[in-house]
Amino acid sequence: MTWNRADGRRADEAPLEVACDESGSDGENLVGGNTDVFAHAGVRLPVGVAEAAVREVRDRIRSPAEEYKAGHLLREKHRAVLEWLLAPAGPLAGQARVQLTQKAFLVVEQAVGLLLDEGDEAARIVFRAGRRAFGDGPWARFLGAANRLLRVRHDGEPQPPVAEFYGAVEALREAGGPAAAMDVLARLADTHARAQAYRDRLLDGPPLVPVLDPLLPAIVRTAVSWSTGGRPVTLVHDRQNLLTEDRIAWIVATARRHGAALTGLRLVAARDDARVQLADFLAGVARKIASDELHGHGDTELTTQLCPFVAAGSVWGDEDSWARLGGPPEARAAGVVAGKGDVTSM
Structure with a gap:
C-alpha cells in the first residue's frame, strides 16, 4: 500500500x-x-x-x-x-x-469589492437596504450602472460607465436610507479613480476571469x-x-x-x-x-x-x-474579486 x-x-x-x-x-x-x-x-x-x-x-x-x-x-x-x-x-x-x-447581489458584491477592496459585508449592507430604502427607480438605476461599469463590453451607451455609476450612487444618497448603507455609499462616492483605472485596464484586453x-x-x-x-x-x-x-x-x-x-x-x-x-x-x-x-x-x-x-x-x-x-445568508462564499483573480471567503 x-x-x-x-x-x-x-x-x-x-x-x-x-x-x-x-x-x-x-x-x-x-x-x-x-x-x-x-x-x-x-x-x-x-x-x-x-x-x-x-x-x-x-x-x-x-x-x-x-x-x-x-x-x-x-x-x-x-x-x-x-x-x-x-x-x-x-x-x-x-x-x-x-x-x-x-445575480443582482453578485453585481453589487463585485462592484463594492472592486472599489472598496473589502469583504462582502459592505455589499450586503447596501443590498439589504435595496429598493425598500431607496425606491424602485434609484435602485434599478444603480444595479444597471454597476453592471455596465463592471462588464468588459461597452456598447456605446450615451454616458460613459464610470460617470453613469457615480450618478447612480449619488441618486441613492439623495434618496436616503439606513445609516450603515449611507456610510458605504459615501465611501463609494470617493472611488472615481479606482473605477476609471479598472475601465482603463479593460482597454488592454479582457481579463482571464x-x-x-x-x-x-x-x-x-x-x-x-x-x-x-x-x-x-x-x-x-x-x-x-x-x-x-x-x-x-x-x-x-x-x-x-x-x-x-x-x-x-x-x-x-x-x-x-x-x-x-x-x-x-x-x-x-x-x-x-x-x-x-x-x-x-x-x-x-x-x-x-x-x-x-x-x-x-x-x-x-x-x-x-x-x-x-438553505439557511442564514452568512453561510455562503463570495465570488471572484475584481483585479485579484482569486476566490475569497471560501
Missing part, C-alpha cells in the same frame, strides 16, 4: 468524479438578462446508476424529444417525476449539490465542497465556450489554493454522459424554484425538497428567500 507523505492519503486513491452543469447563464448581463438566478449543480453517481435514473425519467415522461431538459420536469403534468427526482429516497439524495447565485462571470467561481466552490478532507476530485463538465484551457488551469489552481485536491476538469457533451444530464436537470429545476422563492411565489413542497441539495456556499443576498432555500 502506497501513501502520500504530504497529507496522509493513499497515493493510489481514486479521485471522486463529480459531473457538473449549469443553468441561467446570460453572459455579463446579470441585471437585465433573461434570468435572475444562476445555478451550478454537481452530481456524483456511478455511470450505470445515472443511466438508469435518466431512463426512468424518460419512461415516466414519454416525450419524443431526443434530449430531455429541466423544462420537461417543470411542467405541471410531470410534477410527480420531479418530486421523485428530488425525494429523500430518490436517485440524487445525498449524491448531488447545487450552487445558487443571485471576467468579474461578472458566475460560472468559474461556482466550479471552484463545487470542487472545494466535494473535496472535504482532502479527497481527490475530478470534475466532468458539460462543454462551455467559456471553459478554455487557460480558464480550466485557473479553476484547478484556485481550487487547490482553497484546499481542494482537484485533479482536473474534463469537458464532455451532456448527451454523452447521463451524470451530466442529471446535473442539468438539477441545475435547471433549482434555478426555477429559487427564482420563484426570490419573487415571493415559491412552491413550498418543491422548495422543501430542494433544500438538502443547496450548497451553503451559494452567493445570495436576499435574506427572506435564503431562509427558505
